[in-house]
Amino acid sequence: MSDRPDRLPGFSTAKLAQTTALLVGAGGLNCWVALGLARKGIGALRICDGDLVEASNLNRQFFSRDDLFQSKAVCLARNAAANSWLGSSCTGFECDFDEDSAGMLSDRVDVAVVGVDGNPARALASRHFRKCGIPAVFLGVSEDAEHRWTFIQGRDGPCVGCVFPRVAAALGTRQPCRDVPAVLDCLLESAGAALRAVDAIVMGRAICWNFDAFHLADSVGGWRATVTQRTGCKLCGHGS
Numbered sequence: 001m002s003d004r005p006d007r008l009p010g011f012s013t014a015k016l017a018q019t020t021a022l023l024v025g026a027g028g029l030n031c032w033v034a035l036g037l038a039r040k041g042i043g044a045l046r047i048c049d050g051d052l053v054e055a056s057n058l059n060r061q062f063f064s065r066d067d068l069f070q071s072k073a074v075c076l077a078r079n080a081a082a083n084s085w086l087g088s089s090c091t092g093f094e095c096d097f098d099e100d101s102a103g104m105l106s107d108r109v110d111v112a113v114v115g116v117d118g119n120p121a122r123a124l125a126s127r128h129f130r131k132c133g134i135p136a137v138f139l140g141v142s143e144d145a146e147h148r149w150t151f152i153q154g155r156d157g158p159c160v161g162c163v164f165p166r167v168a169a170a171l172g173t174r175q176p177c178r179d180v181p182a183v184l185d186c187l188l189e190s191a192g193a194a195l196r197a198v199d200a201i202v203m204g205r206a207i208c209w210n211f212d213a214f215h216l217a218d219s220v221g222g223w224r225a226t227v228t229q230r231t232g233c234k235l236c237g238h239g240s
């Protein structure tokens, strides 16, 4: 793989080919990230999700009728691998990311992308990746499918709970994105921001934002910001 040409300034196909990424969740948020990372030539892609593909997923997720009622993680790994012209190794794990599976799933992982729809799972992932020193990109879409957000959690500095106190408190139930095709705008925007974030992490590029959001109803469309640590954050314990 190291003999592949680097066609863009600062872009190293070799670095990407040496990278292992873990996708937590194989639904609408992460399915397009999987496709993008496979096409970019990520070395290894691990995907975990305990859910099965349902008919209502097909309008906005990277699955076909052949995948119905099978493991989302396994199907997504197979579909991503079929689009991996540069030879990515893609593995699906039919399990949720939890206290029992986190260690195995994140072993020797370089970067994680957390595309789940519940705050308890986000809080667990935030704590785990911070403890392991693994940078993690968190993705979310609003329940009404009107906006989406991306947050880059580094090895130190602000955590996702610094941005969202409800995540820090692990409050709320799962919020699956609406099963309407209209939400695809947000999901593809989200995948684009996630790929940009992973690229910056892997290539060691300077990036002037750690939070990115997009609103369909906003005439400007989206905005980016640099979030700092929040004193009293229950997740990372800043200031306590």
Ligand SMILES: [Zn+2]
Residues within 6 Å of the ligand: 158, 159, 160, 161, 162, 163, 229, 230, 233, 234, 235, 236, 237, 238
């Ligand atoms: Zn925090």
